[in-house]
Amino acid sequence: MTLDRAILLAPSYKVAPLLLGSILTVDSPEGSVSLRITEVEAYHGSEDPGSHAFRGRTNRNAVMFGEPGHLYTYFTYGMHTCANVVCGPEGQASGCLLRAGEIVDGLELARIRRATSRTDADLARGPARLTVAAGITLADGGADLGASRIRLELGSGVADFATGPRTGVSGAGGTAEFPWRFWIPGDRTVSPYKAHVPKKR
Numbered sequence: 001m002t003l004d005r006a007i008l009l010a011p012s013y014k015v016a017p018l019l020l021g022s023i024l025t026v027d028s029p030e031g032s033v034s035l036r037i038t039e040v041e042a043y044h045g046s047e048d049p050g051s052h053a054f055r056g057r058t059n060r061n062a063v064m065f066g067e068p069g070h071l072y073t074y075f076t077y078g079m080h081t082c083a084n085v086v087c088g089p090e091g092q093a094s095g096c097l098l099r100a101g102e103i104v105d106g107l108e109l110a111r112i113r114r115a116t117s118r119t120d121a122d123l124a125r126g127p128a129r130l131t132v133a134a135g136i137t138l139a140d141g142g143a144d145l146g147a148s149r150i151r152l153e154l155g156s157g158v159a160d161f162a163t164g165p166r167t168g169v170s171g172a173g174g175t176a177e178f179p180w181r182f183w184i185p186g187d188r189t190v191s192p193y194k195a196h197v198p199k200k201r
Contacts, residue, residue: 007061008088011044019040020038020040020182021036030135034105035124038190039183041096041099042182043093064093070086081136098127100130110133165193165195
C-alpha cells in the first residue's frame with residue numbers, strides 16, 4: 001500500500017491522532033513484526049521547546065527537516081533508540097514520537113527480542129521497548145516509510161482518543177501548554193505517564 005504523504009503534511013499535533021490505530025511493519029532477516037500504534041507524542045519544530053529542532057538544524061536532527069514520511073531516530077540515555085514519523089512541510093521539522101503499540105504480527109519474534117517482558121501488552125509499551133520489539137535501530141534514521149524495510153500503513157484514525165502533557169519532557173514543553181501526547185484510552189499497551197523529574201545537584 002502506498003503511503004499517503006499528503007496526510008503527513010499537516011502539523012504534527014494534527015497528524016498524531018491520525019497515527020493511532022495505524023500499522024507499522026518492520027522486516028528483518030529474522031522475520032517481520034507489525035504493531036498497531038496506540039500512543040504517540042507530537043513535536044513541532046522551532047515553535048516547540050520540547051522539540052529537538054527547537055534551536056535549529058543540526059546533523060543529528062537533519063532528517064526532521066526533510067520530506068514527511070521518513071523515520072527520525074535518536075539515541076537517549078546512552079542506551080535506547082527512539083523512533084519518530086517525520087511530518088509537516090519540508091523545513092518545518094515536525095515529528096511524532098512512537099511511544100507504544102500492540103504487536104499484531106510477528107509476536108514470537110517480538111517476545112524473543114523483549115525476553116524480559118512479563119506480558120505481551122508490555123512488549124512495545126514505551127518508545128524504547130517499541131523499537132526493540134519491532135527491530136528498529138539508530139541506523140534506520142532516514143528510512144522512507146513508504147519504500148523501505150520499515151513501512152507505515154495509515155489507518156483512518158480512532159473514534160476516541162485522549163490527550164495530555166508529554167512524558168518526561170522538561171521545562172515549558174512538558175506542561176499542559178503542550179498537551180501533545182495522544183493515546184487510545186483503556187488500551188493495555190499504553191505506557192504510564194511520568195512527569196519530568198529534575199536531576200538533583
